[in-house]
Amino acid sequence: MPSVPTAESPSDAPRVMRADARQNLDALLEAAKTEFAASGVDTPVRAIADRAGVGVGTLYRHFPRRSDLISAVFRREMDACVTAATEIEASFPPDEALDRWILRYTEFLATKQGLAAALHSGDPAYAPLADYFSARLTPTLERLLESARRSGVRIQDVDAGEFLGAVANLCHGAEQHGRSPAHAERMVRLLLAGLRASDG
Amino acid sequence: MPSVPTAESPSDAPRVMRADARQNLDALLEAAKTEFAASGVDTPVRAIADRAGVGVGTLYRHFPRRSDLISAVFRREMDACVTAATEIEASFPPDEALDRWILRYTEFLATKQGLAAALHSGDPAYAPLADYFSARLTPTLERLLESARRSGVRIQDVDAGEFLGAVANLCHGAEQHGRSPAHAERMVRLLLAGLRASDG
Amino acid sequence: MPSVPTAESPSDAPRVMRADARQNLDALLEAAKTEFAASGVDTPVRAIADRAGVGVGTLYRHFPRRSDLISAVFRREMDACVTAATEIEASFPPDEALDRWILRYTEFLATKQGLAAALHSGDPAYAPLADYFSARLTPTLERLLESARRSGVRIQDVDAGEFLGAVANLCHGAEQHGRSPAHAERMVRLLLAGLRASDG
Amino acid sequence: MPSVPTAESPSDAPRVMRADARQNLDALLEAAKTEFAASGVDTPVRAIADRAGVGVGTLYRHFPRRSDLISAVFRREMDACVTAATEIEASFPPDEALDRWILRYTEFLATKQGLAAALHSGDPAYAPLADYFSARLTPTLERLLESARRSGVRIQDVDAGEFLGAVANLCHGAEQHGRSPAHAERMVRLLLAGLRASDG
DNA sequence: CATGAATGAGAGTTCATTCAT
């Protein structure tokens, strides 16, 4: 079983951390996640700090740029999503595991309105996030696709990263006013069906 | 007494309009279209007014709310897109016409970054736009789907409006940094393939 | 008599100007002059706008960058100082005119705490101000020095711009707490005496 | 029990001091000197603490107010400057010693951008620094002036403190962008020449 | 009707200073 590193700190080397600082950091991540889900990633910095019960200065200490906070929030759950793949693969046949994990991935996306935009923004500040996405989620899907093919399922030749981006796009606006949460799932299933279709 | 051309005003009640006012309105729509394509629908009002060569006051006279302008811009090209369907239906067999029109629709979407967001925003200000979308584009797709089914093609039972929304989402972020313009098309084709897949 | 152009507008071509805008601009220049004299050129933008009785937006409309405002304020009085030279030259013999004008120049400097700093900051935003200084004040002093030399006075070979900068420096901090206003004048007179000294 | 060296503390009452505290204090003074020279006396407190390798709390412990640190830094080198006078007086005739010491004083000023401002700020926090200046540097110049006069040189009747302030002002902005380091020296020499001029 | 000047709320960001660890 591979180790599942958890990277939830803004920098790579915060060796030790004062207990109160750690608490603030957690509160910030949690507050940011909530605010991002409710108001998008462009929500005022102050709103996040207020929700976390800290001053704005504390937010800036931990996350000098907005992109740092966005990246940290998204990375936390990306990790969980990657971890889930292992469990799903262990419990279901390859073809079914593929669909199940994609649906698990859509759950991750549900409250990540700005993820796709961040990934495609071209802003170098998001390069680490995009890299992380490519390094963790994309290989996961590639593995699932390969397993399904080996089990005999006919699967279109698609770029895994591109496909994940498409799924992210399809989930865009889900959970929004007037849209059934089932909407996104139906469309994602359509895309998955297209993946198995015989002609390209 | 000046001539009194009747024009389609931003509100639903066509009214008498001075020739110069009409020119300003056209210039504003054109400028807004360009700015929206370049900088998104949240672009500063001033930028649009400047490009149109009018004062911001004039913009506000014609479009009191930003949503009025966005709606007006998008409606213009929705009309063109609907019109195109008729031509395509006359030139191609139903099944092919379906794909061709969807791709024509993606072209319409190409520079309409904010369309999907506007449609799903839940903001009542966009209700007229959503209504227009439902009244014009959705029936067009329904007609094409029905024709294809009648011609013997097996097509999934999907909600036309939902499908159009999904396509719009897939086109989100196309033409953005680091994304091939072919990306969106590939994913849309996958969705179309899913539409014909035998299981749901 | 040469024409005495008055350049007190932020840009070079504000052909016509609405009466109220003109009033606001004047109020801003006056307020800025007062605030600069009292609190230095780094005084909060808000303080200047408040004193002028306008919103900050109005200040930013007329002077997008702080340096624009500083330059405008200083240019107005540089012009007056240059003009004064003509009158002084007409009324006094060259040698005396030189001293009298330098003392007039120190009066100009009295409330211009940030002038020298701005001129020497190296910030390209102040290049226009430095250019204006070089184009107007420096030639004025050069002319006065030359006249004095022609009238038979022995004068050190100094760079006029450098000398003006030195006088500006000597006036730095004058009118400050605990310093007699005569202090600067005494030191400037010492410098002027050095100008006539026989050895370098 | 550790040795208890007696050190000159920031306050006027020398006290017992732990060895590590003494080291921190030295590091802070050195760091502050460097930062002041590079970025002026308004440089962020954090920058100084970082350079000294201590926490900001330590800085505040030793120097509760910024003025305390500034004063301490400047006093150190004032002392050296005063000491230098003795050597110069021993090696050169009075008239030459005067010039040489003033030039030595300008060297001291070279990296003390904020000295003149601090002395003239009127802020009571700088009163001790101003007093120190008056108690050490001013008498030094007075002594040099008196020696020169006794040796037969005709010297203007100037206030020594005022003259030192003028020299400090003349050195303001030296080493800045676009200004030759020789600029200040030329102007100081002009002032010294004025000191010997026969009329006032 | 058109203009664009004015307004001012609101967002981002920095940094002096305090104080829990």
Added chain:
DNA sequence: TATGAATGAACTCTCATTCAT
């Protein structure tokens, strides 16, 4: 004592919107 995390006031700047001209 030393540390540096936290705080929040203060500042800059932008832009949607109004309204005098």
